[in-house]
Amino acid sequence: MDALERIGFDRLGLVVTPDGTATPAVSAPLLAEFAHVGVRFANPGAITDGLAGPHRDLIRHVRARRGQTTPFAPLFAGFPDKLPAFDDAIFRFLVARVRVIGTPDEKAWQEALDFSDIGWWPASSIPQDTERARADRRAQEMLPRDSRIEWLTVRLVGATELETRLRAWMRGCFTSAASLREDVQNDLGVLAKRLGVDGVEFADVRFRENRTLLFELLWALDRPSLPATGATPDDLLRLFARLTGGDISLTEPVRFPRLSRGDRRVVVNTLEASDRLGDVFRKRGLWLAVDRGLHVGEFRAPRVRETFARLRDSRHDHTSFPSRFERLLADDFIAAVDLAAAEAPGLLGRGLRRLAALTAAASPAEHAAAGGKHATAAGERGVGKRVTTAEKRAALIAAITGAGERIPLRVLLAARAQLADNGHTYPRVVFGKDGSSLPIARPAGHLAVPADFKAELLAAVDAAADAQIAAKGDWSAETVFVEPGLDRLLLPDQLRSTAQGLVQVERGSRLPIGEAKVARLFVHWREDGVTTDLDLSCIALDADFRVVDQVSWTNLSNGPMVHSGDLTSAPDGAEEFLDVDLAKAAEVGRQKRWRYLVPVIYRYAGATFDALAEASAGWMLRDEASREHRVFDPATVANAFALTGGKRYAVPMLLDLRADEILYVDVYVNGYPRSSVEGTGHDIATLVSAVVGRRNTKVSIDDLAQRHVRARGATLVDDPAKATITFGTSDEATYHALRPEKLLAELL
Incomplete structure (x- = not known):
């Protein structure tokens, strides 16, 4: 299977069919084989006989994407109908x-x-x-398949159309306003080598991680062209960090990579061509360290030589902006806000909720003006005149209004969601680059601001956001359809660490379960020399996120949930399954106070997830969950993903029995060896409660769509057939919520 064809299938749902004719004797069996793995075509009439043969690689790829590398089997032959009579x-x-x-x-x-x-x-x-x-x-292999199919709908295209669509997808990824998953970055690397990056406008690549990726690819493929890209000094520092395995946030020292004289000439020429050369003073310490290996004096670059000479003489303020801002904030709130608006509007937006809460706090200078004991030299502005809360509030509103067009739209919308919640939702959770999580527990009302001030702030943020959206173009001639349910999908802002599954959604997003009778959870692993025991479990929580029940290797059944049994090693590849009878679970839930069912995959002992030869998990939505049918049917898989990293357990999602929805949790958690539900249930409950609460503090895709309709003057319609622009969850939509690259590139 060619790399472009694989990327086209995974990212865009496209299948290349060679030119030629189609005969029913060939096309009918082909369509049936694809249906067996849950793939159907939006345009089956475009199939050609040339797809016969190459289709086998694609079907193998589909099976792997849906979590199957070999036939799977349960430990208990009678699963799920018959378990051992005694299994204490x-x-x-x-x-x-x-x-x-x-x-x-x-x-x-x-x-x-x-x-x-x-x-x-x-x-x-x-x-x-x-x-x-x-x-x-x-x-x-001898058993019948399930009657239900979770369809992957794809489209047949020619090779030329595939390349055109992939180029557009690549541009969308690079210009996206959110981080990209590692597997997406890898695919972009393949496309850059095969198709080039000529179609990507460097000025349109705003998100720093994506800029760094683009410059890294250009460095590998065509580094002499770097000076013509408009790369800034910070871009180069992030490139050096990427090349040496450092942190591109530039909060830590950056090591200068080993470069030839020709490579150093490229770097110096890039600095010479930059209209942001003065930015080296903002990161003076980092650039002085780089200067020792760059040897700018060897090259004919007068601007660079003069700038670096001044840099060495410390003729400009070389303190970092965050340090200057925090020192000033401690003494003079208004001056600090003005500084942020002038030099770092993004920081102003990201810290808006904290700054709003600080408007009621008195600085040392204000204490001095009021006759207090803690006057400071830095508080000159406040001496002789007490700065009131009203003046601070007015300054913050003015800063947002004045800097609004320079605050990234995604930051504005995130700040608005946080302000609207106003400290009501806790606990919250922060996600690391590796998918790890950090719950944040605060009392309700933490950093809350009075209702009147909140309304003023929201009005200022709304005005700034609407102005940016309106500037993207007039939609007054457009009719827009927004698919119901998009208020349940959160706007992605950190796709970097999301699971590499069939769908790509932000944590806390919800998708309907549908009419399936059973949700069958699964984990598969194969060890490579190190005996490894993975354990699949499921915890039942009530509406207040208290643990009320569980099914695991210590408790194989509780009625609606049935476990297939525990294997403690997998030299030949092993599986564990856990069935949830959805109708029974809803009924029992009313009696036993079940609200949420939370699957957990524990690494009880042995190698880490990423050290295993194979490790994957996911869930099927089934109608025929009995021992008379195959225990694993790839066509029923709703989502599957690789287990990665070195954490102790993974929490992929939860089932909300009251709403009939699957909510994406997608986190990895550290823990003690031989962890089990009995010891970790409370921690998991706290974690998932924070993920569930993200809906209150994040922007939904529906929010974004509706805002574009209003700000750009479009007409909202309730029939997609009457719409010129559509938001939905299918490939026919103009903006596909489950393939969000285009949405993130064009609407944020």
């Missing part, structure tokens, strides 16, 4: 320990866990029997 794990382990006394080898332990002589076999919590596993997989 703790009691079984105690008896096994007694049995194994004196012969502590692996084989003896496996035999000690075999209780078939007293009717306990097959018992869970055992190492994998590879011969039996292979026989079970062969038996699975």
